[in-house]
Amino acid sequence: MNTIIRTDGLTKHYGRVHALDGLDLSVDEGQVHGFLGPNGAGKSTTIRILLGLARKTGGSATVFGQDPWHDAVQIHRRVAYVPGDVSVWPNLSGGEAIDFLARLRGARTKDTAYRTERERLTTAFQFDPRKKGRAYSKGNRQKVALIAAFAVPADLYILDEPTSGLDPLMEVVFRDEVQRIRRGGATVLLSSHILSEVELLCDRVSIIRAGRIVESGTLQELRHLTRTEVSFEAADASALAGIPGAHDGTLDDGRARFTVDSDDIPSVLPVLAQRSVAGLRIEPPSLEELFLRHYGDDLAALRAAEDAGSTGGGTRASRRAAIKES
Known part of the structure; x- marks a missing residue:
């Protein structure tokens, strides 16, 4: 099986802050791979490096066997990306924004096949493409990126908190689309902190903590650990x-x-x-239990700090330090 994404000892430093500290990640062809961790664990930094939007400090990272920093143009031709916080052009309609994003990925937006697929997706996501971008809520801005990504076939889909702002019904539509592209042979890297979403969709899961992968495997393999x-x-x-x-x-x-x-x-x-x-x-243990196996101490420290704050014990700085030290 071909490896689509691979990082070895990947590091990214912002001054004294080590956002990534020796990250080892492997995503094989045809997988939906969950990339799991709380905010600040290093998920988005990893994705920025894989997309060639940030330069690594050390280690190695490849996508389709190519260097994302030097070969970003070739890689982007085969990749669809959905961020967790989408901005749209205020004076373009939603439909115009979707078509523009699709053209950037080489789609012929006048072709019948593309128009049919875009119409199917706008109906499924209950999206009105006639409104201007400035009128869209966060959820509707998210739909622009999702429809643009799913309307044009890609070899690799990198989804960074893709359901942020979506209601539960639209989350079901999203899961259906991920299953569809998986059946078509695409590879998906799904970065999320929504445990139920990862558990339903992913073949393999990697849990990231403090810029390192602390567990990786299928859910069945990880369940043997608890x-x-x-x-x-x-x-x-x-x-x-x-x-x-x-x-x-x-x-x-x-x-x-x-x-x-x-x-x-x-x-x-x-x-x-x-x-x-x-x-x-x-x-069997849920993904939440597997996750808390690595982050339960952080939760305990947070609760202790909150308790100290409610009783007047310690300053805000000391409570933050207690959480950091844990």
């Missing part, structure tokens, strides 16, 4: 006794619950079968 929750109907806590590898056992509303290392599930099931448990449920 525990699965098991529950069944029970009258009292004694039902949890003697289950091999069980952790965090509790009894709540007539159900016994415990967690077990995902790799140990096959050894636990025969024990439960011997006990003839009823109402058995096995819930």
